[in-house]
Amino acid sequence: xxxxxxxxLLMARGKWHKKRRVEEPNASFxxxxxxxRAKQQEKESVDAVQTPPVVMKGFYYDPLLKKYFRGQAPKxxxxxxxxxxxxxxxxxxxxxxxxxxxxxxxxLQRNDQVLTMLPRQTPERFQIDTNIDQVIDIDVADEKxxxxxxxxxxxxxxxxxxxxxxxxxxPVHSYLxxxxxxxxxxxxxxxxGCTSLGGGGVHGFLRVYRKHxxxxxxxxxxxxxxxxxxxxxxxxxxxxxxxxxxxxxxxxGKARAHVVDIDxxxxxxxxxxxxxxxxxxxxxxxxxxxxxxTRSGIVWLWDFRMNQIALNVPPNCPTSISDxxxxxxxLSYVCGTSNGNLSRHDLRxxxxxxxxxxxxxxxxxxxxxxxxxKQQVILGGIQGxxxxxxxxxxxxxxxxxxxxxxxxxxxxxxxxxxxxGWRVYSSCQDQLDCVQYTFGIGT
Numbered sequence: 001x002x003x004x005x006x007x008x009l010l011m012a013r014g015k016w017h018k019k020r021r022v023e024e025p026n027a028s029f030x031x032x033x034x035x036x037r038a039k040q041q042e043k044e045s046v047d048a049v050q051t052p053p054v055v056m057k058g059f060y061y062d063p064l065l066k067k068y069f070r071g072q073a074p075k076x077x078x079x080x081x082x083x084x085x086x087x088x089x090x091x092x093x094x095x096x097x098x099x100x101x102x103x104x105x106x107x108l109q110r111n112d113q114v115l116t117m118l119p120r121q122t123p124e125r126f127q128i129d130t131n132i133d134q135v136i137d138i139d140v141a142d143e144k145x146x147x148x149x150x151x152x153x154x155x156x157x158x159x160x161x162x163x164x165x166x167x168x169x170x171p172v173h174s175y176l177x178x179x180x181x182x183x184x185x186x187x188x189x190x191x192x193g194c195t196s197l198g199g200g201g202v203h204g205f206l207r208v209y210r211k212h213x214x215x216x217x218x219x220x221x222x223x224x225x226x227x228x229x230x231x232x233x234x235x236x237x238x239x240x241x242x243x244x245x246x247x248x249x250x251x252x253g254k255a256r257a258h259v260v261d262i263d264x265x266x267x268x269x270x271x272x273x274x275x276x277x278x279x280x281x282x283x284x285x286x287x288x289x290x291x292x293x294t295r296s297g298i299v300w301l302w303d304f305r306m307n308q309i310a311l312n313v314p315p316n317c318p319t320s321i322s323d324x325x326x327x328x329x330x331l332s333y334v335c336g337t338s339n340g341n342l343s344r345h346d347l348r349x350x351x352x353x354x355x356x357x358x359x360x361x362x363x364x365x366x367x368x369x370x371x372x373x374k375q376q377v378i379l380g381g382i383q384g385x386x387x388x389x390x391x392x393x394x395x396x397x398x399x400x401x402x403x404x405x406x407x408x409x410x411x412x413x414x415x416x417x418x419x420x421g422w423r424v425y426s427s428c429q430d431q432l433d434c435v436q437y438t439f440g441i442g443t
Contacts, residue, residue: 117437118378118390118399124436125402128425130155130164135427139192140413141183145425146192147432148178154194154209159415159423164432170209176202184239191215193246195234204234206248208262216262233277240283240290247290249278257281257292257302270302271309282324282333291333293321299335301347313350322368327376334379334393336368342381344393355396358383369412373422380424382409388426388435402435404428 053061060073134150145164147155154170172178176196184191189210198204208216218231234250245261252258254272261267276294283290289303289310297315302308323336332346332354343353357379370381372393379391385408389401406428415423424435 121400121437123400123402124438125404126162126434126436128159128162128164128432128434130432132430132432134430135410135432136178137181138411138413138425138427138432139181139183140415140425142190143415143417144183144190145413145415146181146183147427148181148194150177152176152178152196154178154181154192156192156211159425159434162434168212170212172196172207176204179204179234180236182237182239184244191239191244193237193239195231195237195248195250197233197235198231204231204250206231206234206237206246206250206260208246216260218260235277235279236281238281238283238290240287241285242287247281247283249281249292251277256294257290259290259304268304268307271307273309274298274300274312280321280324280336282326284326284330285328286330291324291326293324293335295320297321297337299324299333299345299350311347311350313345323370325370325372327372334370334372336370336381338368340368340383340385342368342370342379342383342391344396355394357381357391357396357398358389369410371412371414373414374416380412380414382412382426385409388412388424388433390424400437404433406431406433409433 053063056068059068059070061068062073130147132147132149132155136148136150138148139146143158144156144167145159147164149155152172152175154172155164155166156168156170157164157166159165170192172194176198179195179197181192181194184193191208191210193206193208195206196204206216206218207214231248232251234248236249238247239245240247240259243261244263245259248258248260249256250258252269255269256272256274256276256278257270259268259270270292274292274294276296276298278292278294280293281290288305289301291299291301293299297317297319299311299313299321300309301311303310317339319341320338321335322338325334327333331348332344334342334344336342340358342357344355344357345353358381368382370379372379377393378399379393381389381391383389383401386406387401387403388409390399391397392399404426409426409428412424412426415425421436421438424437426433426435
């Protein structure tokens with residue numbers, strides 16, 4: 001009874017409202033509404049396409065935002081946005097190396113062919129008629145061969161077929177055997193240096209010839225006092241790269257190595273810490289140091305800038321260093337010893353050899369001369385005193401060999417200007433032997 005009274009009072013005061021029931025729109029009404037909206041949107045889109053925006057001075061219209069902005073419209077870049085590739089130093093170095101390889105592709109392609117052809121070939125061996133009593137040393141450069149004999153004369157000429165055609169003779173007439181001859185070829189002139197050991201109270205010497213002309217002379221009997229430098233036991237000479245300077249392995253005072261500048265007549269004596277005679281030398285391409293190989297087997301690097309020994313490599317076995325060749329990178333060198341061992345060493349790691357080309361033998365030989373081709377891919381040398389061998393410089397693989405019926409091959413040199421391949425010359429007492437490789441490709 002009380003509840004009904006409360007409801008009546010609330011209704012009388014107007015605070016009670018009964019919820020109305022909302023009916024859902026029917027389907028026909030919704031379809032008509034959607035049709036009206038679609039018609040309106042289509043009309044607006046047509047008007048937007050047909051009606052361009054109003055041009056207002058000092059403003060521009062953005063069609064995406066559909067608004068006007070003050071100023072000029074920015075330029076649109078329709079190109080695709082790509083992420084920039086980061087190029088580090090290694091990539092640049094590889095690209096630079098690739099360019100150099102493409103530029104030198106002719107030479108490199110030829111060397112690839114040589115590497116594949118050498119193992120397949122049987123080289124032609126023959127003896128060259130020279131009419132020389134006893135060959136002391138030979139050197140080959142630009143189709144020309146220089147041959148030093150025991151009488152103190154040097155014969156210069158070319159080999160045509162199987163005969164040595166002599167062009168001129170350098171009459172040194174020292175009455176002492178020459179120890180080493182070495183070519184230096186450049187665009188202006190061809191220089192040939194020679195050294196002699198001396199003996200019988202007569203000092204050795206260093207001389208440089210330009211054909212018949214004596215250009216530079218260092219010995220005891222020189223008339224010009226500026227050239228007087230008595231050399232005792234001049235074993236070796238080597239032309240330094242990119243200059244007219246010569247490194248000489250000889251005894252003068254306490255020094256065993258010297259550098260002579262024949263243009264300015266200057267002589268630099270090496271350090272006197274190493275007492276062993278220098279049998280072989282090779283200059284570094286940067287021109288500031290020379291590598292020396294000694295009688296006792298020590299290899300030491302002489303730095304001209306400080307006039308000090310920059311590196312001293314002790315020998316692994318009691319043997320003498322007979323020849324040295326420094327590679328173009330100035331980081332490694334090839335060493336030949338008197339017991340027939342040929343090996344490649346790193347100047348940064350002087351303990352062990354990187355590549356061994358021959359096995360060490362107990363037989364002591366006169367010398368083990370070596371050579372490299374111009375691209376420094378093929379290494380040539382004498383093995384066992386009677387075999388001319390060709391190795392791949394990097395891997396140490398034996399590519400070819402040719403044996404002779406002698407037991408004391410001394411000097412060796414290669415002529416790369418041969419028309420159809422290579423010719424390797426080696427000397428033995430009274431004869432000059434040749435090993436010919438025919439590749440069938442031009443030089």
